[in-house]
Amino acid sequence: MRPFVVGVGLALLLTIGTFRGAICLQNGNGKKNSVPETGGKPAEKPLAPVRGGSTVLPPRNTSNSTTAVATTEVSNATQSSALDDTQLQRTLLKPKFLTENSSTVVAQTGAASRISCLVANLGDCVVSWIRRRDYRLLTVGLSTYTEDLRFQSLHHVQTGDWTLQIKYVQLRDAGLYECQISSHPPKSIFINLKVVEAQAEIAGASEKYLMLNSPLHLECVVQQSPVDPVYIFWYHDSRMINYDIDRGVNVTSDLPNKHSALYIERASRAHSGNYTCAPSNAFPANTVIHILNGENPAAMQHGHGRSLNMLSCPSIWILIPSLVMFVNFNTN
Numbered sequence: 001m002r003p004f005v006v007g008v009g010l011a012l013l014l015t016i017g018t019f020r021g022a023i024c025l026q027n028g029n030g031k032k033n034s035v036p037e038t039g040g041k042p043a044e045k046p047l048a049p050v051r052g053g054s055t056v057l058p059p060r061n062t063s064n065s066t067t068a069v070a071t072t073e074v075s076n077a078t079q080s081s082a083l084d085d086t087q088l089q090r091t092l093l094k095p096k097f098l099t100e101n102s103s104t105v106v107a108q109t110g111a112a113s114r115i116s117c118l119v120a121n122l123g124d125c126v127v128s129w130i131r132r133r134d135y136r137l138l139t140v141g142l143s144t145y146t147e148d149l150r151f152q153s154l155h156h157v158q159t160g161d162w163t164l165q166i167k168y169v170q171l172r173d174a175g176l177y178e179c180q181i182s183s184h185p186p187k188s189i190f191i192n193l194k195v196v197e198a199q200a201e202i203a204g205a206s207e208k209y210l211m212l213n214s215p216l217h218l219e220c221v222v223q224q225s226p227v228d229p230v231y232i233f234w235y236h237d238s239r240m241i242n243y244d245i246d247r248g249v250n251v252t253s254d255l256p257n258k259h260s261a262l263y264i265e266r267a268s269r270a271h272s273g274n275y276t277c278a279p280s281n282a283f284p285a286n287t288v289i290h291i292l293n294g295e296n297p298a299a300m301q302h303g304h305g306r307s308l309n310m311l312s313c314p315s316i317w318i319l320i321p322s323l324v325m326f327v328n329f330n331t332n
């Protein structure tokens, strides 16, 4: 549907640009899904100033910093009649990129990433985004061309920004993206998207054993995260426990350092279970806490208990019987 609408739109633009064709409509034939000039397609027509059509055009920046135009074009434009000064200026300023070429944008898996492309003096030109990995045409103007609807272009009129937004960034999205202006010849800049996987990590083993009434201390950090988390939630099984201070749970977070700590002074049996550290913008981490008490094998009561805090199991289940045997053997 959308490509069709764009096709119609482009055709309309062509009609509006009555004279010898618009300055920037090399894709104005309405061909769908043709990659704009990625294969070095020859330009169709020589440049000629366009008249009218201002309703569809975004405002242009006519400041001094923009490149002056060739005199021949000006004289031809003058010949071609009643264009007033502003129209002339608008038409003849060459589009240019304000975003740096070959820059890198870092994105985080699962988050939305925005790759900005600032263009000045776009005129009647259209900005397209192309993924270089497979020359896939992603967006043309404000329309998404790919079936992958995570891609979308966002336009900010005042700044001339044509941002490519990628939602739910995945590792495979990494690579070069081309922001192309449909001028004659087309101009492009290439932005490298680097994708990092943000992952929470709880220090220590994935299962921890500790004695009844001993302190429970868990530390969680977010790795590989270019963006600070907005929050770091702790869950005990399915219950969010960040604010459970009256149940003896003390959670302190240091978001700029992507760190959070959970502290329980005296762990009771009720504190055993699955603890999850879930930052706003990273894969969660979890650890299972076992609270050992008198119901456990006799050896646990013999001062070895405390050190078991540190042990990662299930190797403990091999250790316990042998400890029991060892103790039994010694007492005999």
Ligand SMILES: *[C@@H]1O[C@H](CO)[C@@H](O)[C@H](O)[C@H]1NC(C)=O
Pocket: 061, 062, 063, 065, 158, 159
């Ligand atoms: C126009 O360009 C000038 C100089 O490049 C810049 O200072 C100004 O902010 C621009 N204005 C707009 C509306 O983009």
Ligand SMILES: *[C@@H]1O[C@H](CO)[C@@H](O)[C@H](O)[C@H]1NC(C)=O
Pocket: 063, 064, 065
């Ligand atoms: C444009 O250039 C003229 C002279 O070259 C200068 O006087 C004027 O301040 C400039 N305007 C802007 C907006 O830069």
Ligand SMILES: *[C@@H]1O[C@H](CO)[C@@H](O)[C@H](O)[C@H]1NC(C)=O
Pocket: 046, 047, 048, 072, 073, 076
């Ligand atoms: C402008 O006119 C000259 C001759 O009048 C011609 O040679 C030239 O190709 C024209 N340029 C454009 C861009 O139409």
Ligand SMILES: *[C@@H]1O[C@H](CO)[C@@H](O)[C@H](O)[C@H]1NC(C)=O
Pocket: 097, 101, 102, 187, 188, 189, 190
């Ligand atoms: C950006 O760099 C590429 C090569 O890395 C070059 O082909 C292209 O012309 C450059 N674009 C601009 C606008 O300078």
Ligand SMILES: *[C@@H]1O[C@H](CO)[C@@H](O)[C@H](O)[C@H]1NC(C)=O
Pocket: 245, 250, 251, 252, 263
């Ligand atoms: C929670 O832990 C922090 C840091 O360890 C400490 O400063 C704070 O006093 C504790 N709060 C309570 C209520 O124990």
Ligand SMILES: *[C@@H]1O[C@H](CO)[C@@H](O)[C@H](O)[C@H]1NC(C)=O
Pocket: 237, 274, 275, 276, 286, 288
């Ligand atoms: C702990 O909870 C997480 C998420 O809630 C789950 O993925 C994981 O399988 C659980 N682990 C155990 C041992 O129940």
